[in-house]
Amino acid sequence: MADKIKKAARHTSQNEGLIFEKSAPGKRGFELPPADVPAVDVRAALGSDYARADIEGFPEVSEIEVIRHFTRLSTWNYAIDLGMYPLGSCTMKYNPRVNEHIARLEGLATEHPYQPQLLAQGCLKILFTLQKCLLEITGMDAATLQPAAGAQGELTGLLLIRAYLESQGNPRKKVLVPDSAHGTNPATAVIAGYEVENIRSDARGQIDVEQLRKIVNEDVAALMVTNPSTLGIFEQRIAEVSEILHARGAQLYMDGANMNALAGVAQPGRFGVDVMHLNLHKTFSTPHGGGGPGAGPVLVKKHLEPFLPVPVLVEKNGQLSLEPVRPQSIGRVRAFGGNFGVLVRALAYTLAYGPGIRQATEDAVLNANYIRKNLEGVFDLPYASPSMHEVVFSDNRQKKQGVNTMDIAKRLIDYGFHPYTTAFPLIVPGAMMIEPTESESKEECNLFIDAMRSIAEEAATQPDLVKTAPHSTRVGRLDEVAAARKPVLRWKPKASSESAG
Amino acid sequence: MLEAIGARSIDELFASIPEALRLKQPLDLPGPLSEAELIQYFRERATENSLGYTSFLGAGIYNHLRSVVTDTILLRGEFLTSYTPYQAEISQGTLQAIFEFQTLIAELTGQDVANASMWDGSTATTEAVLMAERLTRRRRVLVARSVHPEYRQVLATYARNIDLQIDEIGFTSSGQIDLEALGASIHNEIGAVLVQSPNFFGVLEPVPRIAQIARGAEALTIVAIAEGVSLGAVQPPAEADIVALETQSFGIAPSFGGPYAGVIATREKYVRQMPGRLAGQTVDAQGRRGFCLTLATREQHIRRERATSNICTNQALCALAATVHLCLLGKQGLREMAEQNIAKAQFALAELEKLPGVRRLFEGPVFNEFVVQFPRSVRMINAQLLRDKIIGPLPLGANYPKLTKCGLVCVTETTRREHIERLADAVRETLAVPV
Structure with missing residues (x-):
């Protein structure tokens, strides 16, 4: 079986304890220049009530120890830089290195949002240009770049809807969320002060329009729809959905998490979408960084513009400025205007492609369909509707052999790939959600397909091999139940942990 | 590849998008720019800012x-280009680093535990207030006017629609919260008292006395900290029930407002109401130490509308910067x-x-x-x-x-x-x- 694993081989990785376990008194990894003003006694300067003693347990290590520590840890990670990362709905595409260089430029990384706006025109121009690009890509009318991530974009969008409906006389009570939606959608609706009503998908994996027609009434503030859905399927009746909502005074929110299927091909502004967010750490290639940072710009139609968060970026006579007061604004959602460094990278990505961004979309959809075609018949495809940028299989067949989606995902690790998304969307039991993105070559896609086929064969012939995978990692499957039952969330110095019991 | 799929053209792959919704012409976008042109474009923007001031x-x-060491580590593709560490076996690097971050923050703040990061100081502060509201089931909060104005504005945006009442407490000639006014305003419907220390004026707040007053009404004390370096010499807010810390001061560039990393630290008994991701220590079947994300039943991808917060993507790479920076120092x-x-x-x-x-x-x-x-x-x-x-x-x-x-x-x-x-x-x- 080992010869079927083409992409990965075992290699030695270094053991490494916690940084705290390497600490020894007196070591340090960074020297400050000597002070050029008279030293002060902290107790005298602050008062003894405010002065702190040593920080117990804080590490003391040398520079090379820090470098080795984190370099060793890094080698225990999988990454896009090591190969295909087919996590569905996460859009793990290549993160161009030039964008890292740009975001660190002196004059950009060094700037403070409170400096005079005349001395920040470069930063504001970057934001303004990015806004214009995102409006063109989405076909919307106005934007805010403030939200720190997709979930905050969702919140901002719902607050905009709420403020708009309030201005019409009634904020309404409910937000409709399809059963295929990301968990952030219902969680966000609650924070925006709404009740959540889940709606079912139809047999094609799309919104059940007839059911929707019955549900939408004067209590419904909005429907949150991801398009393409988390099944990777385009909501074909989106325009009709929009009409149903609008006829009853409700709004259409689009979760733009899957914009990688649409950029350059179709503009949500033409679907009847009132407000949407983008995940710049997905479609616009800003690095995921092990979980963040991201950015979640929100784009709206004209009628929602007066409610955008302050400050609002405006251009007057060739000068850009941030307007701090807008009477109908929902307020501020984050201090200091947003994750600027992420926005810089997103603009660099957009400028690198220009109108050619369509090519990226086409390649992403091509790769997903190529994988679908080659794995159809090997894995169960619960929805036959055409796939866009991602494809969702299920473990239906393999389950009969006692092997589930998580087992297959873990076995993929041995083949040198990161797992696909498991157990999501919730409407597909045993989901296997695969999104290759445009970054992968045909060769890498073929390696992945071979790996998946080989695992399917193993599931039939040696199910235990799959069920106990991964076999090539530093640690095997971890006891997550124990981790949650008796949480150990930090290291503690020996003496104090013993005395604490 | 098209042939393998059985499609005649790339357009056929987009046939599921109704014709009327498809773009007929190329987008009107600037570019494409080569690497050299990109660098040139952004260098020009940089010169339009405050260089030399x-x-x-x-x-x-x-x-x-x-230190350049911090950036050297951040630029390692294994950290930079990895996803949230849900698949623990091939994310041990990120997970152990988060566990170390949580430990460093707990030690710095004098709290029992810390999470894996929040979006920034302002949203961490807001989430700390929402957390206190869940813990106390009280819907009123007292906020010092010496808390950063933008932090208070963010809190107001969140509070407006969820029936959370905020009252502000002024400051005295010391620049600190008016303790008398606080004492007069506190009562058993107040869920939390929020202060910042050093506060917006740079002045340290008397956290032990504030906490004592809050405790008198069984309200929680929340301390926001925007300047983390202060914790190197200033008494940590150990008396606080929740600390919301902005870690920008730890190796993260100003970058015109972000990205930074906020973090929430708290007492062990409150951890199940804490928002955000948490890394925990555990073992594999062979008893080897490893780390995984834990207590996920608090989070939106499991609990959906009943989650403690809607946060998903956090600021992991910025938290890693803070971790490396603090280890170096x-x-x-x-x-x-x-x-x-x-x-x-x-x-x-x-x-x-x-x-x-x-x-x-x-x-x-x-x-x-x-x-x-x-x-x-x-x-x-x-x-x-x-x-x-x-x-x-x-x-x-x-x-x-x-x-x-x-x-x-x-x-x-x-x-x-x-x-x-x-x-x-x-x-x-x-x-x-x-x-």
């Missing part, structure tokens, strides 16, 4: 020394950095107080920021300072109408003595010119 701005964003380095900040602030205060009509406004203890009252408008002074390539104190009048002619001055270990002397000279010259 000396700044005395802080107010929640601090310019501290950053270590116990002694962080203390030395904090002491240098205190020394610079004392020096700058003394230099500015020598000027005619210029005085320190608040007598409370300060870390690296302080409020100075000038004999004339700060905006007028700043306009003059710009001619000397100095970005002067932040005018406070817009957010605190009573503090006209007052400016917030920030100095750190990166502010050289000659910068401070130049500022004092320039202010002296400005004031010498009659209005």
Whole structure:
């Protein structure tokens, strides 16, 4: 079986304890220049009530120890830089290195949002240009770049809807969320002060329009729809959905998490979408960084513009400025205007492609369909509707052999790939959600397909091999139940942990 | 590949999008730009900013020394280009680093536990208030007016729609929260008291006394910290129930407002109401130590509308920067950095107080920021300072109408003595010119 694993081989990785376990008194990894003003006694300067003693347990290590520590840890990670990362709905595409260089430029990384706006025109121009690009890509009318991530974009969008409906006389009570939606959608609706009503998908994996027609009434503030859905399927009746909502005074929110299927091909502004967010750490290639940072710009139609968060970026006579007061604004959602460094990278990505961004979309959809075609018949495809940028299989067949989606995902690790998304969307039991993105070559896609086929064969012939995978990692499957039952969330110095019991 | 799929053209793959919704023409976007052109474009933008100016701005964003080692680690693709570590077996690097981050933050703040990061200090503070509301089931909060105005604005945005009432408590001539007013306002319907320390004026708040007053009404104490370096020399808010910390000061560039990393630290007994991701220690089947994300039943991807927060993507890479930076500085380095900040602030205060009509406004203890009252408008002074390539104190009048002619001055270990002397000279010259 080992010869079927083409992409990965075992290699030695270094053991490494916690940084705290390497600490020894007196070591340090960074020297400050000597002070050029008279030293002060902290107790005298602050008062003894405010002065702190040593920080117990804080590490003391040398520079090379820090470098080795984190370099060793890094080698225990999988990454896009090591190969295909087919996590569905996460859009793990290549993160161009030039964008890292740009975001660190002196004059950009060094700037403070409170400096005079005349001395920040470069930063504001970057934001303004990015806004214009995102409006063109989405076909919307106005934007805010403030939200720190997709979930905050969702919140901002719902607050905009709420403020708009309030201005019409009634904020309404409910937000409709399809059963295929990301968990952030219902969680966000609650924070925006709404009740959540889940709606079912139809047999094609799309919104059940007839059911929707019955549900939408004067209590419904909005429907949150991801398009393409988390099944990777385009909501074909989106325009009709929009009409149903609008006829009853409700709004259409689009979760733009899957914009990688649409950029350059179709503009949500033409679907009847009132407000949407983008995940710049997905479609616009800003690095995921092990979980963040991201950015979640929100784009709206004209009628929602007066409610955008302050400050609002405006251009007057060739000068850009941030307007701090807008009477109908929902307020501020984050201090200091947003994750600027992420926005810089997103603009660099957009400028690198220009109108050619369509090519990226086409390649992403091509790769997903190529994988679908080659794995159809090997894995169960619960929805036959055409796939866009991602494809969702299920473990239906393999389950009969006692092997589930998580087992297959873990076995993929041995083949040198990161797992696909498991157990999501919730409407597909045993989901296997695969999104290759445009970054992968045909060769890498073929390696992945071979790996998946080989695992399917193993599931039939040696199910235990799959069920106990991964076999090539530093640690095997971890006891997550124990981790949650008796949480150990930090290291503690020996003496104090013993005395604490 | 099209042939393998059985499609005649790439357009066929988009056939599921109704014809009327498909774009007929290319997008009107600038570009494409090659690598060299991209760098050129952004370098030009950089020159339109404040290169060559000396700044005395802080107010929640601090310019501290950053080692190139931190960036060297951040640029490792294994950290930079990995996803949230849900698949623990091939994410042990990120997971162990998060576990170390959580430990460092708990040690710094004097709390039991910390999470894996929040979006920034302002949203961490807001989430801390929402957490207190869940813990106490009380819907009223007292907030010190000396908390960063933008933090309070973010809180107001979140509170408006969920029936959370916020009342503000003023400050005294010390620049600290008015303890008498706090004592008079607290009662058993108040869920939490929120202060910032060092506060927006740079003044340290008497956290033990605030916590004592809150405890009297069984309310929780939340301490926001925007300047993390202070924790190298200032007593940590161990009496607080929840701490919301902005970690930007730990190796993260100002970058015009972000990305940074916020973090929430709290007592062990409150952990199940804490928002955000958590890494925990566990073992595999062979008993080897490993780390995984844990207590996920608090989170949106499991609990959906009943989650503690909607946060998903956090600020992991910024938290890693803080982790590496803090390990480099270590116990002694962080203390030395904090002491240098205190020394610079004392020096700058003394230099500015020598000027005619210029005085320190608040007598409370300060870390690296302080409020100075000038004999004339700060905006007028700043306009003059710009001619000397100095970005002067932040005018406070817009957010605190009573503090006209007052400016917030920030100095750190990166502010050289000659910068401070130049500022004092320039202010002296400005004031010498009659209005």
